Structures are given as structure tokens and as C-alpha cells.
Amino acid sequence: MRILPIILFLMLAVNTLAIQVNPTSFTEQIQPGESKVYTLTLENDLNSTLNVSIISSNEDIVIPATDRITLTPFESRNLMITIVSPAMGTYQSELIVIGDDTIRVPVTVISTGEEMLEPTFSKLILTVEPDTTQSRTISFRNKYSDRVEIKDIEVLGSIITKEGMKPLRIKSAELGWLDSGKDLTIEIDIDTVRLDYPKTYNCKLTVVYYYKGERRESSIDFQINVQKSLTSISKSMRLVLSPEEPSPGEKLSAILLDESNSTIAGKIFVTVYDLSGNEISKFQMIEPFVLESGKRYCLKGEAEYYETVEKCIVPKSKYIRIKTSLENPKPNETIVIQVVDSSGDPIPNAKLTIDGKEYDSPQVTVMMDEGTHLITASAPGYEPISRSIIVLPPVEIVNITGKLTTGSFLSVLLNRDAYWEVWFGDNPLFNGTSSNITFKPMKEGTYTIYSEDLIKDIEIKKSGFFQLPSFEMLRRIPSWVFIAIIAVVVIVFLAKGRRKKAKHITLVGSRRGPAKPIETESE
Incomplete structure (x- = not known):
């Protein structure tokens, strides 16, 4: 029994974590052919961003100002909708709001009234200054259930000047067929040049039309007050x-x-x-x-x-991005491709084209073969974008040449160009981007090659023969050692060249007389 209140509380909490729509329904009475603008409030009760789509089940009756709205956490926004009455009768429609949940707002339009060609107003009273010309637009709406034929537009009345001119002139209008619910728009000029003042002039603009073969008329009465130094007071909007x-x-x-x-x-x-x-x-x-x-x-x-x-x-296109789940996909590896906006949020009504195949969805899961693939994304109100994805085979070692002993050059050939690193134990030694890795191991032990998903250990043994020092080893000897060796060699050479010859005297006897000294040289 103690669990039941907890469950009810959780259910109520879950129900509150949804988008709220106000009002929840519309029932409006509108004259045939008219339209009215209403406000719908959308509120996000979630602690996360919501991408909301707005769809009308019948856009001849209900027209949303936009088909999508992004709501930040706990944000409330107003959406303008237009409700239209095509002709007399009762019409049903729905405004469908799709977020985490789908909410349907019923709309009922009741259209009643007399069938007629209805003017915007029955009488127009104008106060104007003399010697001026004004342009105005008036309209007549077809409230019949069928079209009417506009035959003629006449200006009648007492506003004729001394010169025989009519200050109320028809500037432009279209004669012919006018569909049900549509407007006949007439542009007129009100010319008070050469009119007497202060004075009031009256006239009538009449539209002659036919409905189902029957001649009918619809009129607007004009009252033009001509006054000098008119000061108009207008409110702002x-x-x-x-x-x-x-x-x-x-x-x-x-x-x-x-x-x-x-x-x-x-x-x-x-x-x-x-x-x-x-x-x-x-x-x-x-x-x-x-x-x-x-x-x-x-x-x-x-x-x-x-x-x-x-x-x-000036409508400005927004920018979209193509987002992929893998940066470097492999052949036959599953990859998710998604169309997002500049902030990274998905675009609900976007479309994808992959290698010429169209997908009517903003997100596609595919597997790609080895090679280059072209992806194009588009969405209403956004600039289309294209991107190429190159699917490469996994990095593999094709061949290893050279002796696996210290002091010998070792060459590792990869199947394609790729970024690689050579490590000795926990110490990085070399790196580069190519398909050939050449290095000379100087120590006995395990050398490891890393390249993308490739990990290759190479065991190097100590060489059994005397080896001349490598250039790398010689380069590490300080320069003063070489200078000292050269100096010793020069001194020895010079000392040897300057060694003097030694003279020796030997007494040699003879039968003919006493011994005589004989001089010899030796080194």
C-alpha cells in the first residue's frame, strides 16, 4: 500500500515533463473568405532542448507561421497561426505539435453569412487638403460558394468639377472571373486639384458582376471633405x-x-x-x-x-552540417550520418543523398565500400552542403626487410600511406606519415609500431660481431675530443720530422801506419 502513492507521484511527475500547448483547441466563427490570426503558446517543461515540429492536417483551414520551433529548457514561446474560412459551412482541422510527445489541437471553423460580393466597408469618409492627390486601395470579397464574373466598375455621383473631371478615378482593377473566397482589389486616386473648398463631395463606386447568369451590384459610398490646413492625428502601430x-x-x-x-x-x-x-x-x-x-x-x-x-x-539561408559517427570508417563498417544545424541539433525535415541515392530522412545508417563517397544534405531554409567520405582499408604490414639485430637498418612496408609511430618500450622514438618506415635499432629489446588499429611488436637481438660506430654515435661525441686527437697526431708527426742525425768516429788501424779516425753517420 505504501508503494501506490509513490507510483502515482512518479506518474504525475512524468506527465508534467512534456510540452504544454495553450489553448488546447480552437472553435471560431468567421465570415466566408475571411482569415484571422491567433496565438498558440508552446512551453517546454523538460530540462533539455526540444525540437518541435508543427503540422497542419489541412492547410486550407489552419496555417502555422512556421513548421518547426526549438525550445530551450523551460522556455515558453508564442506561435502565430492563421485560421481561414474558404466558404460557408463547418470545417474541421488539426494542428499537430510533435516533440517528445505528439499533441493534437482540434480546430473547428464555423462560417456563416450572406452570400454576396462584400466590400471592405460600405462607406468611406475622407478629409483631405485641396490641390492634392491620394492613392488608396479598396477591395471586394467573393463570399459566394462559387465564382462570380466581374463585368464593370463605375463611379457615379455629384463630384464633377467645373472642367468636367471626376476627382475619384479608378487607377487599376482586374475584370473577369473571381473565385470564391478571393478579393477583387481596386486602386483609386482621389484628386482634389481644382476642387472648391471647404466643401463636401459625395459619390459611389459600383461593381457590376454576374453570379450564375444573374446581374448584381455591390457599392461603396464615398464622402470627401475638402478642408484647408488639415492637421491629421494618427496613432502609431x-x-x-x-x-x-x-x-x-x-x-x-x-x-x-x-x-x-x-x-x-x-x-x-x-x-x-x-x-x-x-x-x-x-x-x-x-x-x-x-x-x-x-x-x-x-x-x-x-x-x-x-x-x-x-x-x-531579405530571407537568409541558414547553414547545416553533416555529422558522422566515425571519422575514419572502414569497409563494411556501420556508420551513422546525420544532418544537424550550426548548434549541432538535428533538423527534422532535412534530406540526405549518398552517392546519388536519396533518403527522405535526416539520419541514415549505412555501410560503405572502400573508396570515395559523396554525401549531400538539404533542408528548407538552409544552404545545401556536400561532403566526401573516403573509406580506406585497414592498415596492414606488407613486408619487413633487414636484419632483426642491433645496428642494422630495418624497413617496414605498409599497404598504404598512414600516420605511424615507433616506440621502444614506453618511450616514443620516431613518427611520420608514409607507407614505408625505416629505422636502425641500437638497443636489444621490443620495438612497437602503432598505426591506426595496427599494433606490431618487433623483437631485436644483439649483434654478435664487432661493429663500427655509426654516424649517429660519432655525432654524439663532443667536438673537443676530435680536436684533441687531431692535435696529438700533428705533434707526433712534427716531432718525427725534426729528429737530428747522430755522428760516430771510429779508429781504424792499417799496416802502413798508425790508426786513423773514420767518421760515420747514423740516425
């Missing part, structure tokens, strides 16, 4: 991007926030440039979009009564 530092291949999400961090129902326009500054395209941001490399994106947020805010980004 922020344009928040997610992720803040995006990479190519990632989806970019953006929202407008006021000073109290509340969401502002404004509009965000995107202009795409190449890296030379040339404009490529321009569009209104309705939902998150995928970023491409080699492009610059400038986002502009607009909302009534707020200052316009702009932010430009």
Missing part, C-alpha cells in the same frame, strides 16, 4: 513578423498591433524586389506566403487613424 528572421522556404506571417499589443484590422501590402532593386510583383497579404531566396520583401501596413508602417526583409 507595429508590424510584427513571424518568424522574425525567416529563411527561404519558410512561410511568413504578419499582423498589425497597436501600443497595447491588440490586433488592428488593417491591411498589409507586399512588394517583391530582386537583389538589384527591381520590382518583381506586388500583392495584398491575405494569408502567410512562402519566401523565396534571392528576393527582397517590403511589407507596408495600413489602417485608418494609424500611421503607415513599413518593414523590409
Whole structure:
């Protein structure tokens, strides 16, 4: 009975060591064709770093701002998600959060409302200064369950100047088919040049369209107040991007926030440039979009009564590394190859290509034959990288030549170039990198050759014959000994050359007379 509380406590402790998601579900009511941005909080309750993947079961309904997040121990981060209502009806989806565990967040979208071509607003009241020209963008959203055909756009009303000009002019718009849930975007110019002031002008912009063969209209009323010395008071807002530092291949999400961090129902326009500054395209941001490399994106947020805010980004590719479990693998030896980021963490959605064979996985366990193998790794938002692995055969001794006695040269031939060391007992003698090891053992005993996995002992015996001193031994004799020997030899030579001759006198008798002295020389 005492064990049961302990088991329950451990179970509760284990259950708390997981990623926490808040809220655990979404149920939202959205007008057809609209989208809203929400915040999902992810919290890591583990004392280790978590790599979290975020997947939507239906990206037509739920779109996460990013598909992966790295959470440090006990870190809490917010993830922006966009919920979209394609048309009228009820839609089900799931946001799947994969860490150490898999958590499913149900999302229910209820879309109700009248089928119509709905304008952004029914009436627009503007106060402008005279002799100015302003450009604005308005839109109509198709909330029908099917597409409509845009036939004409008309400007009607009493704002005609004395010269017969209409200050409200259509700058650009696309006629033709408009799919369900899509926006008809119209750019207009409001020109107050030559208008009387102070005065109010009224007009109506009407879109003529056909739905299933039936002619219909949708309009926006304009009230333009022209005043002199207009002072506008605008509040500030922020344009928040997610992720803040995006990479190519990632989806970019953006929202407008006021000073109290509340969401502002404004509009965000995107202009795409190449890296030379040339404009490529321009569009209104309705939902998150995928970023491409080699492009610059400038986002502009607009909302009534707020200052316009702009932010430009250039997606930068991140760097990946190829990590191997063995630095010098041998033929048919198991090696684990993994794709990691700059901090050494695995990249979940990375791919590997080994010798032309593709693996749809960031980690592969293989065995390689002898030779050079090319490995390529890639992942969305990262620069691809390639690396070669050379698989060499084990180091082996091919031949040993020379006498295994002291004072004799010994040559050891390896099967390939490799780093080697020669030891005598516990003392290192020589080292190098080659396929041939040549040395002259001077002492009797065991010499050991080390090279990678190779360990070879060679027994050297003492030679039985007199041996002349080697050059190595002569080199160790102090120089003054040689000088003394040379000096002795010179002195002896000179002394021998200077030895004088000795004279001897001998008396020799004769019959003819007395003895006479005879002089002889000897050395």
C-alpha cells in the first residue's frame, strides 16, 4: 500500500515533463473568405532542448507561421497561426505539435453569412487638403460558394468639377472571373486639384458582376471633405513578423498591433524586389506566403487613424552540417550520418543523398565500400552542403626487410600511406606519415609500431660481431675530443720530422801506419 502513492507521484511527475500547448483547441466563427490570426503558446517543461515540429492536417483551414520551433529548457514561446474560412459551412482541422510527445489541437471553423460580393466597408469618409492627390486601395470579397464574373466598375455621383473631371478615378482593377473566397482589389486616386473648398463631395463606386447568369451590384459610398490646413492625428502601430528572421522556404506571417499589443484590422501590402532593386510583383497579404531566396520583401501596413508602417526583409539561408559517427570508417563498417544545424541539433525535415541515392530522412545508417563517397544534405531554409567520405582499408604490414639485430637498418612496408609511430618500450622514438618506415635499432629489446588499429611488436637481438660506430654515435661525441686527437697526431708527426742525425768516429788501424779516425753517420 505504501508503494501506490509513490507510483502515482512518479506518474504525475512524468506527465508534467512534456510540452504544454495553450489553448488546447480552437472553435471560431468567421465570415466566408475571411482569415484571422491567433496565438498558440508552446512551453517546454523538460530540462533539455526540444525540437518541435508543427503540422497542419489541412492547410486550407489552419496555417502555422512556421513548421518547426526549438525550445530551450523551460522556455515558453508564442506561435502565430492563421485560421481561414474558404466558404460557408463547418470545417474541421488539426494542428499537430510533435516533440517528445505528439499533441493534437482540434480546430473547428464555423462560417456563416450572406452570400454576396462584400466590400471592405460600405462607406468611406475622407478629409483631405485641396490641390492634392491620394492613392488608396479598396477591395471586394467573393463570399459566394462559387465564382462570380466581374463585368464593370463605375463611379457615379455629384463630384464633377467645373472642367468636367471626376476627382475619384479608378487607377487599376482586374475584370473577369473571381473565385470564391478571393478579393477583387481596386486602386483609386482621389484628386482634389481644382476642387472648391471647404466643401463636401459625395459619390459611389459600383461593381457590376454576374453570379450564375444573374446581374448584381455591390457599392461603396464615398464622402470627401475638402478642408484647408488639415492637421491629421494618427496613432502609431507595429508590424510584427513571424518568424522574425525567416529563411527561404519558410512561410511568413504578419499582423498589425497597436501600443497595447491588440490586433488592428488593417491591411498589409507586399512588394517583391530582386537583389538589384527591381520590382518583381506586388500583392495584398491575405494569408502567410512562402519566401523565396534571392528576393527582397517590403511589407507596408495600413489602417485608418494609424500611421503607415513599413518593414523590409531579405530571407537568409541558414547553414547545416553533416555529422558522422566515425571519422575514419572502414569497409563494411556501420556508420551513422546525420544532418544537424550550426548548434549541432538535428533538423527534422532535412534530406540526405549518398552517392546519388536519396533518403527522405535526416539520419541514415549505412555501410560503405572502400573508396570515395559523396554525401549531400538539404533542408528548407538552409544552404545545401556536400561532403566526401573516403573509406580506406585497414592498415596492414606488407613486408619487413633487414636484419632483426642491433645496428642494422630495418624497413617496414605498409599497404598504404598512414600516420605511424615507433616506440621502444614506453618511450616514443620516431613518427611520420608514409607507407614505408625505416629505422636502425641500437638497443636489444621490443620495438612497437602503432598505426591506426595496427599494433606490431618487433623483437631485436644483439649483434654478435664487432661493429663500427655509426654516424649517429660519432655525432654524439663532443667536438673537443676530435680536436684533441687531431692535435696529438700533428705533434707526433712534427716531432718525427725534426729528429737530428747522430755522428760516430771510429779508429781504424792499417799496416802502413798508425790508426786513423773514420767518421760515420747514423740516425
